[in-house]
Amino acid sequence: MIELRQLTKKYGEVAVVDGLTFDVRPGVVTGFLGPNGAGKSSTMRMILGLDRPTSGSATIGGRRHADLPVPLREVGALLDAHAVHPRRTAADHLLCLAYANGIGRRRAEEVLGLVGLADVAGRRPGGFSLGMKQRLGIAAALLGDPPVVLLDEPVNGLDPEGIRWIRTLTRSLAAEGRTVLLSSHLMSEMALTADHLVVIGRGRLIADTGLEAFVRSAARQEVLVRTPDARRLASLLRESGAAVRPGAKGALMVTGMSGAEVGDLAGAHAIVLHELTPWQASLEEAYLELTGDSVEFAANLAGAVS
Amino acid sequence: MTAYGVLRSEWVKFRSIRAMLGCLAGAVVAAGSYGYLFGMTAAREYLGGSAADRAAFDPTEPAFRALVLVAVLVSAVGVLAVTSEYASGTMPVSVTAVPGRGLLVGGKGAVVALTTLLIGPPLALLSFTLSQAALAAQGAPSVGPGYPGVPGALLGAGLFTGLVGLYGMAFGFLLRRSAGAISLGTFLLILPGMASLFPKPVARWIMTWWPSAAGSRIFAVHPGTDLLAPLAGAGVLAAAVAVLLCAAVAVFRRRDV
Numbered sequence: 001m002i003e004l005r006q007l008t009k010k011y012g013e014v015a016v017v018d019g020l021t022f023d024v025r026p027g028v029v030t031g032f033l034g035p036n037g038a039g040k041s042s043t044m045r046m047i048l049g050l051d052r053p054t055s056g057s058a059t060i061g062g063r064r065h066a067d068l069p070v071p072l073r074e075v076g077a078l079l080d081a082h083a084v085h086p087r088r089t090a091a092d093h094l095l096c097l098a099y100a101n102g103i104g105r106r107r108a109e110e111v112l113g114l115v116g117l118a119d120v121a122g123r124r125p126g127g128f129s130l131g132m133k134q135r136l137g138i139a140a141a142l143l144g145d146p147p148v149v150l151l152d153e154p155v156n157g158l159d160p161e162g163i164r165w166i167r168t169l170t171r172s173l174a175a176e177g178r179t180v181l182l183s184s185h186l187m188s189e190m191a192l193t194a195d196h197l198v199v200i201g202r203g204r205l206i207a208d209t210g211l212e213a214f215v216r217s218a219a220r221q222e223v224l225v226r227t228p229d230a231r232r233l234a235s236l237l238r239e240s241g242a243a244v245r246p247g248a249k250g251a252l253m254v255t256g257m258s259g260a261e262v263g264d265l266a267g268a269h270a271i272v273l274h275e276l277t278p279w280q281a282s283l284e285e286a287y288l289e290l291t292g293d294s295v296e297f298a299a300n301l302a303g304a305v306s
Numbered sequence: 307m308t309a310y311g312v313l314r315s316e317w318v319k320f321r322s323i324r325a326m327l328g329c330l331a332g333a334v335v336a337a338g339s340y341g342y343l344f345g346m347t348a349a350r351e352y353l354g355g356s357a358a359d360r361a362a363f364d365p366t367e368p369a370f371r372a373l374v375l376v377a378v379l380v381s382a383v384g385v386l387a388v389t390s391e392y393a394s395g396t397m398p399v400s401v402t403a404v405p406g407r408g409l410l411v412g413g414k415g416a417v418v419a420l421t422t423l424l425i426g427p428p429l430a431l432l433s434f435t436l437s438q439a440a441l442a443a444q445g446a447p448s449v450g451p452g453y454p455g456v457p458g459a460l461l462g463a464g465l466f467t468g469l470v471g472l473y474g475m476a477f478g479f480l481l482r483r484s485a486g487a488i489s490l491g492t493f494l495l496i497l498p499g500m501a502s503l504f505p506k507p508v509a510r511w512i513m514t515w516w517p518s519a520a521g522s523r524i525f526a527v528h529p530g531t532d533l534l535a536p537l538a539g540a541g542v543l544a545a546a547v548a549v550l551l552c553a554a555v556a557v558f559r560r561r562d563v
Contacts, residue, residue: 048402051562066405077402083395088322097403100315100413102308140399 001026001179002047002148006056009042009203016042018203019056024181026147029174031194031211032183035291039203040183041079044150048077060148072101072144078137078151086126090117090136093125098143111139116165130157138169148179155189167193187284191215201291215286223254223262226275233271240265253279312404312413316387319400320417323390326383333379333429340372341433345440352446365441365448366456366527372433373426373463374496374522377470380425381491384418384474389484398563407559411479415472415551422471423464430463430525455527458536462524465540469521469547470495476550479558494518517546 002024009017017039024030034040045051047058049065060068060075068074084093094108112121115135125133134154141149151170155163163186170193174180184190190197197214199207207214224247227233234244234252242257254262259278266273320326348368352360391397404410434451441448449456473495477487498519501509513519514533521543523529524536534542 045398045562048398049405050398050401065402068405071405072403075402079398080395083399085319085322085390085394085396087324088319092318092322096315096318097399098315099318100312100403102311 001061002181003059003062004043004047004056005058007043007046007053007058008055009039009046009051010054015054015203017046017053020200020203020205021056022198022205022208024148024179024198025196026179027174027177028195029170029180029182029193030196030198031190032181032198032200033187033190033287033291034200034206037202038200038291040200041152042203043200044077044079044152044181044183047150048075048079070101070144072097072103072146074144074146075148075150076141076144076146077149078134078141078154080152081130081133081137081156084125084128084133084136087124089122089124090128090139091121093136094140094143097140101144103144107143107145111142114142115139131159131162134158134162134166138166146178148181149173150181152183153185154182155184155186163189187282187287191283199287199290201293206290211283215281215283217286221255221281222279223257223259224275224277224279225252225254225262225266225273226250227252227266227271227273229271232269233266236265236269236271237262251275309409309413312409313416315403316413316417319391320387320421323386325386325390329379329383329386330425333376333425334432336379337372337376337429337433338436340375341369341436342440344368344371344433345437346444348437349441349444349446352441353444363447364528365438365446366434366453366459368441369434369437369456369527370430370459370463370522370525372437373430373466373525374499374518376429376433377467377495377518378492380422380467380470381474381477381495382488383422384471384476385478385484385487385491387414387418387475388478389482389487392482393484401563408555411551411555411558415475418471418475419468423468426464426467427460429467430460434460453527459525459527462536462540466521466524466543469540469543470518473517473543473547473550476547476554479554480550515542517543 004020004022007017007020008015020043032040042051046053047060047065057064065071065075090112091108094112095105098104098108109121112118115138117132117135117139120132125136128136134157138154141151155166158166167189170180170182182193191211194211197207197209197211225233230250230252237244237254237257240257243255245253247253259276263273263276345368352363391400400410431451434456438448451457474491477491481487481490495518498512498516501512504512520534520539523534523539526536529536
């Protein structure tokens with residue numbers, strides 16, 4: 001369990017993290033989303049005691065990181081996969097963390113096996129691919145078998161097999177009852193991995209909700225209809241109070257009516273339907289709609305096109 | 307989380323920094339070659355000197371001068387123990403494993419101090435041996451390592467290099483960058499070598515009280531009475547290093563990693 005209470009980090013007058021209050025609960029994967037510069041990394045760094053909050057608090061299991069007696073046994077983190085000494089072997093990288101927390105060589109070898117790096121334990125990470133460094137970073141996070149795991153962009157630079165591996169790993173960590181906080185920019189991946197979402201923008205909380213509820217609340221629900229009699233159906237739908245816009249390949253996109261209502265209306269007027277699909281917005285659409293106002297460097301698409 | 311665990315952890319880090327080997331090899335070369343060159347210079351002075359000069363000649367005087375130059379490399383060892391972590395970006399990882407910043411500095415300090423303490427006497431012995439060999443080869447008086455005061459000076463050299471290692475480490479924490487920390491550390495170490503550029507009272511003050519000059523008194527075999535006594539001199543260096551370490555801990559505690 002991670003608890004943030006009015007967590008704030010200011011550099012001069014600029015608040016990078018501004019009064020964040022939320023809990024990250026055990027047993028589920030919590031996705032941590034926000035545009036670049038939203039304060040995700042700063043928040044994670046404050047949870048880990050690397051940055052000092054200007055005010056407010058971040059605690060892990062009720063204690064500040066600095067007060068954890070054996071920190072790696074309480075929380076493991078991957079913040080930056082590149083943060084390895086290029087000339088320190090993979091095994092030594094883990095050992096210098098393990099020893100400091102009373103963890104032995106055997107466990108270090110075990111986690112190297114767990115992430116699939118057992119064969120390169122004696123090699124220096126200077127020549128590792130980004131994917132291998134990500135795996136080494138995850139091995140370090142799991143070293144103390146911690147109940148709380150923080151992963152900042154763990155799938156960056158991974159191939160599809162690696163992405164799938166992270167997904168399975170994070171899901172199983174949560175299934176074991178651990179608290180998992182995961183940040184990523186890959187929305188499709190987040191949609192597959194996270195149960196719960198915390199979305200921030202400009203350092204402030206935008207949403208703290210379940211994945212499905214988030215998608216439902218943020219995006220319009222539309223119904224796609226195909227019919228040879230599109231013109232008549234469209235006017236009937238409008239008369240019944242729905243909004244209709246043209247979709248791709250002659251389809252109609254209907255808002256304000258459920259799929260069943262559209263079907264009933266068509267049936268009542270003996271209009272043949274070729275397709276009737278409730279259109280579920282993607283997490284990406286929901287996310288973009290919600291964070292649209294808080295993007296730091298928004299590209300003006302409209303201006304660019306015209 | 308034990309002090310012993312942190313010490314082991316820091317040792318694993320220390321031994322995997324390749325530049326350390328370069329520094330230590332450089333220290334051996336510097337101790338040997340400068341020991342020999344200082345011996346040669348002293349021999350020439352002896353041979354070209356008057357009877358009075360010859361009577362006052364002290365063969366141990368050139369024996370340990372090389373250590374002031376060795377100190378530059380020893381200080382770099384201390385710097386690199388810290389700046390290699392900042393350069394590779396592993397400092398945040400280290401701090402999440404050891405959140406007690408004082409404990410982290412302490413563990414690193416213990417590894418740096420022990421290593422540099424242990425290399426001091428062999429380096430001093432190397433410099434001593436080659437300087438005496440140079441004197442003997444030129445026909446000037448020379449002494450052996452058992453000569454009164456020499457064993458003490460050899461041990462004192464360990465104290466000196468140990469303190470200089472910690473001195474470098476403190477600059478590493480304060481400046482976080484290898485280049486800056488090594489440059490500033492080196493400049494302040496060799497400042498007494500430029501004392502003659504200053505007005506006489508200032509020069510005299512530097513030779514007496516400047517930490518690196520005062521610290522080098524520990525390996526003076528015939529200390530004389532015009533400068534600090536060996537242990538007092540070492541005390542001045544130790545006090546300066548203690549102040550730097552306190553500043554390093556204070557800054558490291560306050561700063562975001």
